[in-house]
Amino acid sequence: MKINPITCAVLAALAVTRVSYADDTTQPAPTTQPVANAQPAMPAKPDASNASTLGVVTVTAQHTAQDMQDVPITLQAFTGNTLQQLNIVSFDDLIKYLPNVTFAANGPGQGNIYMRGLSTGFLGNQSSATIAPFPNVAVYLDDQSMQFPARNLDVYMVDMERVEVLEGPQGTLFGGGAEAGAVRYITNKPNLDRVSGSAEASVGVTDGGSPNNSANAMINLPIIPGTLAVRGVIYNEHQGGYIDNVPSTFTRQPTDGGGAMAPYVAAGAAPVANNFSVAQSDWNPIDYQGARLSALWKINDNWNFLIAESYQDMNAKGQSSTYPVGADGQTLGTDQITAFVPGWNDDHFSNTAWTLNGQIGDDLSLVYTGGYTNRHISEQQDYTNYARSAGGMYYQCTGTSAGLSSAGKPICYSPAGYWNDHVASTHESHELRLSTPEDDRLRFIGGLYYEDFNIDDHMAFDYLTIPSCTPTNLTSALAGGYPCVANAQSSPGVNMPVGTAFGExxxxxxxxxxxxxxxxxxxxxxxxxxTAGTRYYHYSEWQTGTEFYTTSAQVNVPNGTYVGNDTVMDYHKSYHGFKSRVNVVYHITPDTMVYYTFSQGFRPGGFNRTTSGVAKLDGVAQYKKPISYAPDTLTNNEIGFKTTFLDDRLLFNGSLYDMRWNNVQMQFFNPLVLGNTTFAVNGPNYKVDGLELQFQAKITDGLSVIGSGSLNHAKQTNSPCLYNNIPGSANYNRCITETGAIGDVSSFTNPFGEVGSTPAFSPRSQYNVRLRYDWMFNGGFKAFAQAGFNRTGSMYNQPATYPSGAGVTDVTTVELRYLQGGYTTVDASIGVSKDNWDVSLYGTNLTNNHASVFTSSAQFIESEVPIRPRVLGVKVGFKF
Known part of the structure; x- marks a missing residue:
């Protein structure tokens, strides 16, 4: 088993480290001094082995420190101690305990988070940095926004103070990205008064896969006690692969391309390809490496300053998806795939964040916080199955009207293709907040916010396998040999790599x-x-660059010839408005609260790459793609209660909500009718009614039970149509009902869906329960045993009117609709600790369920992203 050097170093530290204090069994005290962003460190829950109550969890969901039980929204909070107990380090681990949250996970750092069923589907990651709408769930690392179109940052959760999950619109305090809710990762801050540290390492095995190992270490050092302290954490984790890329051939069939491949097969001009050079077992390992360093300076009794630097490097090899049916139609086994080119996703980010926190006089607190994130992504994924479509074979065959060139004898080249994406982004934000004392009868919080978000995307679809026009190939082609195709250009003088057929x-x-x-x-x-609040926002949005493609004008001309094969984007738009909220909170008793919340949210709009005409009838376009699409909006009405009973030994919370999601952004990709590029428009409205319950119980001093669950009823409430928007055409301003050529007209199904249909990623029910028992034995040893159970109901990956993928083998669109079956997972662990040491055995997905969390046709073949198989491991830790 290969173990990373960082893991070895931490294991060595565990073996030799020992720091002596007067009482070395005492755990580090929580930070008590004021810290950045007006968030005093959260009091930890009492140790379950000797505490008789549930304890208090302090959150800052409303930019002020509050007991979670006093916040009038549906909220879940996981303390750092709970995260560690549950072996949670990524969002894939956390979501098991989040009812009403789903995740279209296409691999680490490649997914969208949805809350309360507010989704219109997920199309995969190709071109997502350019074309995907901005997410409607905000992601924050402390006060810095980390959200990204279809690629929310996969923050590794180590040395966390807590994670807060806020459901429902948070548009007043958190802005445009928090339309449906927010996920907030809140890190531990330096302690000014005490030296402390920890180290932890684990090793494990994955059922049917390669071993895993991880290590992390933290140190807190008061440089000037009471005045200046630093805190550092470093981590490394290797997750062994478990998906096998099995050997396979790719044999072109006469039915490929809707039958266009038949003359090539008949002429023996369609060679068989294989993936033998890249086939391997356990080909999807993942590595996380990162560090965080923060410094806290207590300037005086009223002011402090925090600065933090974070870095993370995530490398995922292979692909996270599996294929039920392989490239040549063969039935594949569990966790198998047939990919023909190397795959990877490298995702790196650095973040600098700072916060000045202080008091102005006796009645006014000030917080200024800012941050700057720099993120780079490089991803490559197999796209070979696109060769079976008419578009794919067009770029790989010549000699008939179905190919890029009809000249010469029919011939096809390799079907192996892929897409390659390089993304760079920067995200800068500044926020100034002022607030009056929290114990005043009349109190106020307000502020100013500025954000600058930039994405630079270089995307190439490399499935053009017809030889390029090198001098040798061009000479042969002009002399009557097989045709060649000049390299694509994104603008004059900017050549793309050999094999690039399309990109931006x-x-x-x-x-x-x-x-x-x-x-x-x-x-x-x-x-x-x-409570009443509002937010005024003003967005200035833009998209520039080029979309480029290969055309017949590039046949038999020298490489470097520019033929105008690009579309220039230079789009700009601004919009503004208000989003508000109202809360009414009534404490029936000090331990029983009921509330009503009205809140509004929105997410930014966006642009499409082209405005080409599509949906042709008798050769005439009926629809022109819009340049832009507008923000969509969400209005939430929620009533709820939060209660504790039996001297704080039982907690029971509940909420009922009615949400109206209007002018919803939807994406379409249907090459046969709506063109060969994805575009987005504003479409239907949805209504979501739901119920969520949470409970915690301290049954005995050592036994705790925690659970939560949700029931959702989401449905479409209106049915707009895609109407003819081209002036002068026959059916201008009417709904499009037919498309096709003369003599071959067919009906056109309304892509927006029907009233009453269910949105994507919206399971009817989700619930989870976990139990933990702590006890002591043999004079000072502490032991625990815990188990967790999670159930997620079935859901669809796309809206109801998208074509069904059940039984489809000739995939011609990325929008096929699949039912993702409901599934259950079970996790458990047992451990013992004494003094500053602890060791535990843990298992995840103990029933070895192989359910799919994202089924799609994004790569022109049915693919499934499975949950990780059963993992068994051992973890050892040391604290001082």
Whole structure:
């Protein structure tokens, strides 16, 4: 078994490290001094082995420190201690315990988070940095936004103070990205008064896969006790692969391309390809490496300054998906795939964040926080199955009207193809907040916000296998040999790599300015509180660059010949508005609260790459793709209760909500009718009614039970149509109902869906339960045993009117609709600790369920992203 050097170093530290204190069994005290972003460190729950109550969890969901039980929204919070106990290090681990949250996971760092069923589907990652709408769930690392179109950052959770999951619109305090909710990763801050540290390492095995290992270490050092402290953490994790890329051939069939391949097969001009050079077992390992260093300076009793630097390097090899049916129609086994080119996803980010926190006089607190994130992504994935479509074979065959050139004898070249994406982005933000004392009867919080988000995407689809026009190939072609094709150009003088058939060099982003304010008044102190707030926002959004493609004008001309084979993008748009919220909180007793919340959210709009005409009828376009699409909006009405009973030994919370999602952004990709590039438009409205419950119980001093669950009823409430928007055409301003050529007209199904249909990634039910028992034995040894159970109901990957993928083997669109079956997972662990040491055995997915969390036709073949098979491991840790 291969173990990373960082893991070895931490294991060595575990073997030799020992720091002596007067009482070395005492755990580090929580930070008590004021810390950045007005978030005093959260009091840890009492140790379950000797505590008789559930304890208090302090959150900052409303930019002020509050007991979670006093926040009038549906909220879940996981302390750093809980994350460690549950072996949670990634969002894939966390989602098991999040009812009402789903995740279209196409691999690490390659997914969209959805809350309460607010989704219109997920198309995969190719071109996502350019074409995907911005997400409607915000992701924050402390106060820095980390969200990204279809690629929310996969933050590795180590040395975390807590993770907060806020459901429902958070548009007033968190802005445009928090339409459906927000996920907030909150890191531990330096402690000014105490030296402390920890180290942890683990090794494990994956059922049917390669071994895993991980290590992390933390040190907190007061440089000037009481005044200046630094905190550093370093981590490494290797997750062994478990998906096998099995040997396979790719044999072209007469039915490929809708039958266009038949003359090539008949002429013996369609060679068989194989993947023998890349076939291997366990080909999808993942490595995380990273570090975080923060410094806290207590300037005086009223002011402090925090600065933090974070770095993470995530490398995923192969692909995270499997194929039920291989490239040549063969049935594949569990966790198998037939890919023909190397695959990877390398994702690196660095983040600098700073916060100045202080007091102005006796009645005004000020927080200024800012951050700058630099992220780079390089991804390559197999696209060979596109060769079976008419578009794919067009770029790989010549000699008939179905190919790029009809000259000469029919011949096809290799079907092996792939797409390659290089993304660079920067994300800068600044926020200034002012607030009055939290114990005032009338209190206020308000602020200003500025954000600058930039994405630079270089995307290439490399499935053009017809030989390029090198001098030798061009001479042969002009002398009557097989045709050649000159390399594509994204603009004059900018050649793309050999084999690139289509792509884009695009930049997009926005600048946002916002002002927000919220006022709370205790109508009856400690009993009845009213809160009202609003946010004014102004977005300046843009997209520039070129979309380039290969045309017949590049046949038999020298490489470097520019034939105008690109579309220039230079799009700009701005919009502004208000989003508001109202809360009414009534404490029936000090331990029983009911609330009503009205809140609004939105997400930014975006641009399409081209405005070409599609949906042709008798050769005439009926629809022109719009340049841009507008923001969509969400309105939430929610009532709920939060209660504790039996002297804080039982907690029971619940909420009922009615949400209206309007003018929803939808994407379409249907090459046979709507053109060979994806585009987005604003479409239907949805209504979501739901119920969520949470409970915690301290049954005995050592036994705890925690659970939560949700029931959702989401449906479409109107049915707009794709209407003819081309002036002068026969059916202008009417719904498009037919498409096709003269003599071959067929009906056109409304792509927006029907009233009453269910949105994508919207399971009817989700629930989880976990139990933990702590006890002591033999004078000082502490032991625990815990188990967790999660159930996620079935859901679809696309809206209801998308064509069904059941039984489809001739895939011609990335939008096939698949039912993702419901599944259950079970995790468990057992361990013992004494003094500063602890060791535990753990297992995840103990029933070895192989359910799919994202089924799609994004690569022109049915693919499934499975949950990780059963993992068994051992973990050892040391704290001082």
């Amino acid at each position: 060099n695009a930049e997009r982003g926005y600048k946002q300015e916002a002002a927000f304010g919220s006022v709370s008044y205790d109508v009856l102190p400690d009993v009845l509180t009213l």
